[in-house]
Amino acid sequence: MKVLVGYATAHGSTRQIAEHLGARLSRHGLATEVADLGHVVAPEAFDAFVLGSAVHGQRWLPEARAFVTEHAPELAAKPVWLFSVGMPDALRFPLPALAHVFQPPALVAELADRVSIRDHLVVSGVIRAEHLPLVGRLAMLVLTRGGGDYRDWGRIDAWTDGIARVLTTLPAVPPAGGGSARSHHGPADQGSPGRRRPAGATGRSTARGGPSSTPGRREGRPRGRPEGGEEGGQGASGP
Numbered sequence: 001m002k003v004l005v006g007y008a009t010a011h012g013s014t015r016q017i018a019e020h021l022g023a024r025l026s027r028h029g030l031a032t033e034v035a036d037l038g039h040v041v042a043p044e045a046f047d048a049f050v051l052g053s054a055v056h057g058q059r060w061l062p063e064a065r066a067f068v069t070e071h072a073p074e075l076a077a078k079p080v081w082l083f084s085v086g087m088p089d090a091l092r093f094p095l096p097a098l099a100h101v102f103q104p105p106a107l108v109a110e111l112a113d114r115v116s117i118r119d120h121l122v123v124s125g126v127i128r129a130e131h132l133p134l135v136g137r138l139a140m141l142v143l144t145r146g147g148g149d150y151r152d153w154g155r156i157d158a159w160t161d162g163i164a165r166v167l168t169t170l171p172a173v174p175p176a177g178g179g180s181a182r183s184h185h186g187p188a189d190q191g192s193p194g195r196r197r198p199a200g201a202t203g204r205s206t207a208r209g210g211p212s213s214t215p216g217r218r219e220g221r222p223r224g225r226p227e228g229g230e231e232g233g234q235g236a237s238g239p
């Protein structure tokens with residue numbers, strides 16, 4: 001069972017959540033790869049998907065939406081979980097309760113038309129006034145309790161453990177072309193049968209924070225994301 005934890009981030013907090021989540025799935029015995037959705041080119045090599053994005057303007061980032069749209073046929077046949085990283089818990093009372101009710105279905109409405117979603121988690125990320133345009137900063141002053149790291153690692157862990165429970169009880173996917181079923185259980189850096197290596201690729205990943213051998217990814221910078229925009233820059237920082 002090979003799991004892709006794919007993410008799209010503008011300032012790094014979603015990447016850190018993806019890395020944390022991927023490491024936890026690995027500890028459950030699942031072969032897990034964490035990758036920037038702007039780099040993944042071979043989704044057919046994975047048996048399950050946990051895909052997440054930062055939320056901007058009440059939507060996923062463009063590269064995350066593009067990934068789901070482009071690969072909807074491959075995703076449709078496999079289990080898919082989604083997570084969105086926004087700021088519901090940064091809002092002033094009573095807005096968090098409203099956000100937790102109304103935001104989740106709205107965020108994935110366009111994606112749910114394309115793939116069948118097992119579950120969708122909306123969590124808060126890291127909010128920084130300097131990341132927002134002037135209007136956003138004013139709205140932040142009025143609507144939120146201020147900037148900060150609002151990530152709820154306990155909730156993220158509980159959700160991840162639920163995914164692991166499902167995936168570790170699913171039967172192994174047989175290799176393409178028939179033959180006996182072969183399990184891909186193992187640590188994240190295990191070999192990846194069925195992965196496609198782009199022509200000319202060296203095997204070195206350019207995706208930040210991922211494992212060193214990642215033949216399923218495109219070389220180069222991700223789409224639609226500024227260079228150097230990282231939150232914290234020190235990898236997953238769980239509880």
Ligand SMILES: Cc1cc2nc3c(=O)[nH]c(=O)nc-3n(C[C@H](O)[C@H](O)[C@H](O)COP(=O)(O)O)c2cc1C
Pocket residue numbers: 008009010011012013014015054055056057058059085086087088124125126127128131132133136231
């Ligand atoms: C320009 C901008 C727009 C945002 N728009 C929303 C939004 O519409 N809804 C929301 O819940 N959070 C919104 N946020 C908050 C981010 O989703 C949150 O800060 C998240 O942690 C960012 O993830 P990242 O660090 O991976 O980029 C916005 C943040 C920025 C910088």
